[in-house]
Amino acid sequence: MFLKNYIGDIFSSIKSLLTGMKLTGYYFTHLKEIVTEEYPDNRGTLKMAERFRGEVIMPHNENNEHRCTGCQACELACPNASIKIVTKQETQPDGKKKKRIDTFVYRLDMCTFCNLCVNACPSEAIVMGQKFEHSVYDKKQLKKILNFPNSKLMEGVEE
Amino acid sequence: MLLAPDHITEEGEFIINMGPQHPATHGVLHLKIWLDGETIKKIEPQLGYIHRSIEKMCESLSYRQFIYVTSRMDYLSAHMNNQACALAVEKGLQIEATPRAQAIRVLLGELTRLSSHLLWWASTGLDLGGITPFFYAFRERETINTILEETCGTRLTQNFIVPGGVMYDIHPDFQKKVKDLIKQFRANYHEYDEILTGNVIFQNRLKGVGYISKEDAISYGCTGPTARASGISCDIRKLAPYDGYDKLKFDEVILSGGDCWARYQVRMAEIIQSLNILEQLIDNIPEGDFLAKTKNVVKLNKGDIYQRVETARGELGVYIVSDGAATPYRCKFRSPNFSNLSAIPHIAKGAKIGDLMAIMATVDLVIPDIDR
Amino acid sequence: MNTPTPYSFASLATGIHAWLRQAISNDTLLQVTEMVITGVCLLVFLVLLCFFLGYMERKVAAFMEIRLGPNRVGPKGSLQIVADTLKLLFKEGLTPNGADKFLFNLAPGIMVVTSMMAVAPIAFAKNFQIWDINIGVLYVSAISSMAVIGILMAGWSSNNKYSLIGAMRSGAQIVSYELSIGLSLITIVILSGSLQLSEIVESQANGWWIFKGHIPVIIAFVIFIIASTAEINRAPFDLTEAEQELTGGFHTEYAGMKFAMFLLSEYINLFIVSAIAATIFLGGWMPFHIGSLPAFNHVMDYIPSFMWFFGKTFFIVFIIMWFRWTFPRLRIDQLLNLEWKYLLPISMVNILIVTAMAIFGWHF
Ligand code: SF4
Numbered sequence A: 001m002f003l004k005n006y007i008g009d010i011f012s013s014i015k016s017l018l019t020g021m022k023l024t025g026y027y028f029t030h031l032k033e034i035v036t037e038e039y040p041d042n043r044g045t046l047k048m049a050e051r052f053r054g055e056v057i058m059p060h061n062e063n064n065e066h067r068c069t070g071c072q073a074c075e076l077a078c079p080n081a082s083i084k085i086v087t088k089q090e091t092q093p094d095g096k097k098k099k100r101i102d103t104f105v106y107r108l109d110m111c112t113f114c115n116l117c118v119n120a121c122p123s124e125a126i127v128m129g130q131k132f133e134h135s136v137y138d139k140k141q142l143k144k145i146l147n148f149p150n151s152k153l154m155e156g157v158e159e
Numbered sequence B: 001m002l003l004a005p006d007h008i009t010e011e012g013e014f015i016i017n018m019g020p021q022h023p024a025t026h027g028v029l030h031l032k033i034w035l036d037g038e039t040i041k042k043i044e045p046q047l048g049y050i051h052r053s054i055e056k057m058c059e060s061l062s063y064r065q066f067i068y069v070t071s072r073m074d075y076l077s078a079h080m081n082n083q084a085c086a087l088a089v090e091k092g093l094q095i096e097a098t099p100r101a102q103a104i105r106v107l108l109g110e111l112t113r114l115s116s117h118l119l120w121w122a123s124t125g126l127d128l129g130g131i132t133p134f135f136y137a138f139r140e141r142e143t144i145n146t147i148l149e150e151t152c153g154t155r156l157t158q159n160f161i162v163p164g165g166v167m168y169d170i171h172p173d174f175q176k177k178v179k180d181l182i183k184q185f186r187a188n189y190h191e192y193d194e195i196l197t198g199n200v201i202f203q204n205r206l207k208g209v210g211y212i213s214k215e216d217a218i219s220y221g222c223t224g225p226t227a228r229a230s231g232i233s234c235d236i237r238k239l240a241p242y243d244g245y246d247k248l249k250f251d252e253v254i255l256s257g258g259d260c261w262a263r264y265q266v267r268m269a270e271i272i273q274s275l276n277i278l279e280q281l282i283d284n285i286p287e288g289d290f291l292a293k294t295k296n297v298v299k300l301n302k303g304d305i306y307q308r309v310e311t312a313r314g315e316l317g318v319y320i321v322s323d324g325a326a327t328p329y330r331c332k333f334r335s336p337n338f339s340n341l342s343a344i345p346h347i348a349k350g351a352k353i354g355d356l357m358a359i360m361a362t363v364d365l366v367i368p369d370i371d372r
Numbered sequence C: 001m002n003t004p005t006p007y008s009f010a011s012l013a014t015g016i017h018a019w020l021r022q023a024i025s026n027d028t029l030l031q032v033t034e035m036v037i038t039g040v041c042l043l044v045f046l047v048l049l050c051f052f053l054g055y056m057e058r059k060v061a062a063f064m065e066i067r068l069g070p071n072r073v074g075p076k077g078s079l080q081i082v083a084d085t086l087k088l089l090f091k092e093g094l095t096p097n098g099a100d101k102f103l104f105n106l107a108p109g110i111m112v113v114t115s116m117m118a119v120a121p122i123a124f125a126k127n128f129q130i131w132d133i134n135i136g137v138l139y140v141s142a143i144s145s146m147a148v149i150g151i152l153m154a155g156w157s158s159n160n161k162y163s164l165i166g167a168m169r170s171g172a173q174i175v176s177y178e179l180s181i182g183l184s185l186i187t188i189v190i191l192s193g194s195l196q197l198s199e200i201v202e203s204q205a206n207g208w209w210i211f212k213g214h215i216p217v218i219i220a221f222v223i224f225i226i227a228s229t230a231e232i233n234r235a236p237f238d239l240t241e242a243e244q245e246l247t248g249g250f251h252t253e254y255a256g257m258k259f260a261m262f263l264l265s266e267y268i269n270l271f272i273v274s275a276i277a278a279t280i281f282l283g284g285w286m287p288f289h290i291g292s293l294p295a296f297n298h299v300m301d302y303i304p305s306f307m308w309f310f311g312k313t314f315f316i317v318f319i320i321m322w323f324r325w326t327f328p329r330l331r332i333d334q335l336l337n338l339e340w341k342y343l344l345p346i347s348m349v350n351i352l353i354v355t356a357m358a359i360f361g362w363h364f
């Protein structure tokens, strides 16, 4: 009885080991199953998901206009103060003075990509961009100004 | 428990410090181990290396903001952590997420659970010295993460849940991709059995190792698969259903072995259960809004709220004390890993160093959740 | 077998010998020169071999893990290991505080030297052997068990508890597995009646032992492979390193070139056990012959003998790598169980059977 168990043990163990080896052997001989992406080489074809949260960006249209009214809802929504909005008073053609953004400072180094600012913005002025290669040699470069120089508020957003 | 000074060792004993940097502790856990040869006499976990005072941070964040911080506790169950917080806030507001939002939450939650269990499976193999299983599990995990990325925008720390629902509707491809995933997973599941589960070396490493009895598991406050392997029924999805888990058919996997092998089997069976849940729900997502109307600034009434959910590692409790302001007055998380860790010194007593790896692997600790 | 085979190393070696004989008249000097030449050639060969084995291991691992493996340095990543070696060369060789400096620096040297010494009696090709010692099998098993001294030295002198545990494990492991290696080698010694590696190869001219010896020799072969995997500390028996448990075991504290020497010795050991297995069980450089097919045998003879040798060796190397990238690690008590409760009793019974076979001439 002991001998039977003993030999049975040996054979069942060897069988279980061989099953595992069969699997690895299968993958060794089937190279088409390889799942690796060759990342820096496939930059050309690499496409991130459209909702991918790479960075916060402020889209501008062809007339260099954005949709940000300077309401600062995003600044309030941001849990770690990555957004700072500096506003200025701008005289409109009709003589009235209105609040406009001067600089939209976005600190990528502090951002956690939580999407709360995008969610909070009432005028859909900021969205998440797909760029994800953010490494730079100088930390200062991660402090970005999102509105382009001399950009304007798009007509009709404010109402 | 007072920490014993270093020099108190008996004849023939010596102390090794496992961690804070150690390949098998999956993070900055520091275990001080009293050894007699290869046999463990005593373990003293030392915490705090990754303490970020999340609970304190929550006191200065609004109810919309504090949800995202909890992704950084148990980062593998980020979605479930967020869900717990959102449910707590909803409880305070006395609203409920829309049916569609609930279904989306459950779907994403189960995907997260799958991805977490896959990582656990992979790292269990790795901890016991088999490197190859890691990559097989990551193949499936990659598919899951791609699905999560498409819908949530992020792969690990989703922050997709807001009080009252979810941020966006699901991605148009979501249903198709999840169905593909289920198919792929079921087709590849036999490989998991072949390379690890059935392997005689692996079984011998787990069977009869790291036993914890039902009574001890209860008294240490173990939850999740760790407790269910000792025969305790503790699945919050069954005990206190939330987000429509009561309408779903799935089994709570309970084994009575109490050893590493039982814990392993519980998790493997839970993978199948998660797939079942996905299968039931994926074609039956209710139509409608994905977000219930809430006020812009969320304020809870004075009082306290407790909400628990089942994360991939056990029961996460969120306790919020509100004084009526826009931020919590006090926030306390009952994290599953902390209690599970507290059982390890008991489980591992008398085991070998190699067994400790099996125990740590099957209890499945995520260190940032312990320290918070 | 007196027809000169193509690409014979033997004639090359004889040629060099004759040429040196003309140039150097003093016998001692001649011998010293030849030894130096052999030594340098061996070193270069072994380093190149290790590069190849390292590359092979990475690729084998990668393909089994559905990855691509190294693919950036050199064509298909083949120079990756050279780049890594260069990196290790330029790294600072740290000696930990409180370490026994002398032993700490000596240990890697001992590891490499002992593994290189075991290369001497291996027959790489027909009539091509560095040292055809008449107790080759004994010599190899004696030398290979000396590696444990290096490991113990490294573990003890590092002043690190992880290293010490690793070293102690290796002591237990190597001493026990030595036995079944010895016993499985003895089966062939009994059958061929010689300890000399060249004679063992010659005895397989009419068929390799693994075919001639029936099931007992196959069992001995399997035991040899398992036990030698344990002897050279490779997964699933890599308890001395056990990265997840002991963070690298006996070589935890080593860096730079000293660490590279441990790697070097690991790969040389891998090569040696495979070469010994190939020589003893698979006929060394003997071509594959089927008794009644002269035409087939003739074709086989045209494959150079060193190709046969390396083909068989790398086949076994591949199997050992296959083990490593499939199985999880054993625990220390299971490791000893396996040896004392399974391998050793089986080898002993096996030896009895083989002896009976040899006495009654039951093999071919
Ligand atoms: S994504 Fe989150 S952290 Fe980043 S700027 Fe927006 S709100 Fe702030």
Ligand code: SF4
Residues within 6 Å of the ligand: A067, A068, A069, A070, A071, A072, A073, A074, A075, A085, A120, A121, A122, A123, A124, A125, A126
């Ligand atoms: S980005 Fe949106 S939320 Fe932020 S200031 Fe501009 S308009 Fe307001």
